């Protein structure tokens with residue numbers, strides 16, 4: 001799908017066209033959709049402040065580790081606004097451009113919520129994505145730039161935009177010890193994928209591979225057959241929209257989240273995600289949310305502490321962000337009350353059975369928190 005050049009919002013972002021290809025949604029006159037109530041810089045401001053520093057004032061720190069694509073941010077194809085009359089469609093803010101075209105969006109409301117979350121003194125917001133670093137760094141979320149981010153499904157832990165080399169070297173060692181090499185998997189993909197539906201084949205930072213496929217032409221059984229082939233080699237398969245990922249099993253988001261939780265002394269971990277590659281992230285958290293679309297929803301996947309939302313598309317992003325903020329505000333209030341009672345918990349850890357421990361289950365030493373619970377790759381369009 002191609003989109004013509006689009007008008008600029010007052011903040012410099014662009015607005016996508018409606019599904020009918022008609023008049024783009026109008027930005028609010030004089031408004032700045034990407035700006036939070038704080039009125040700060042619209043996106044990714046250099047970290048001159050310390051919005052994501054570990055709180056030392058006794059405020060409980062909740063780590064919010066969220067997947068991005070189809071969880072917080074959405075491509076035009078994933079907006080799922082078909083049931084909304086064009087005249088009532090939510091205003092959207094472009095948060096990613098690719099080759100000079102708008103690529104990913106959030107609703108105007110979600111933009112404000114992201115900014116609030118990123119600046120919240122009781123929260124550490126950690127974008128947690130399978131994207132490569134280059135793909136991640138294209139995204140310009142509202143609010144202060146997150147101090148930490150997780151890219152390449154845990155293969156890169158970014159600290160103020162730069163990878164932690166020690167973490168990355170540890171991941172490489174683990175993969176070399178436990179999994180078949182990437183070259184073997186790529187060779188199999190090249191042999192077994194059919195040019196009739198294979199659009200692109202990509203190597204993600206030398207860590208894993210993904211294909212861009214024409215879903216309508218790809219046999220539905222192919223991802224499962226690939227998963228069966230890959231499992232004995234220590235690899236997993238995930239199908240997300242037009243992308244099919246082959247990823248080493250120990251390469252997990254939860255392992256990197258556990259490392260950040262350890263570094264900052266986070267007590268509670270919240271997470272959200274839509275795909276099979278998010279299962280370990282969701283299972284390792286104290287509370288999680290998944291949208292009503294995507295691979296996990298298609299599989300009917302769930303866990304007692306994971307809320308399965310019925311919302312689909314870009315509106316699910318709003319719901320997830322609202323839930324994050326409600327939980328963070330609640331934890332901050334609980335912590336303040338504990339402090340007032342002189343509980344003397346100097347580490348400011350929020351009491352959360354299975355919380356820090358849960359995150360630790362996803363540590364590099366035992367990264368497969370989702371082992372045995374992961375659904376099979378299934379059709380999730």
Ligand SMILES: [Mg+2]
Nearest residue numbers: 067069070274
């Ligand atoms: Mg996703």
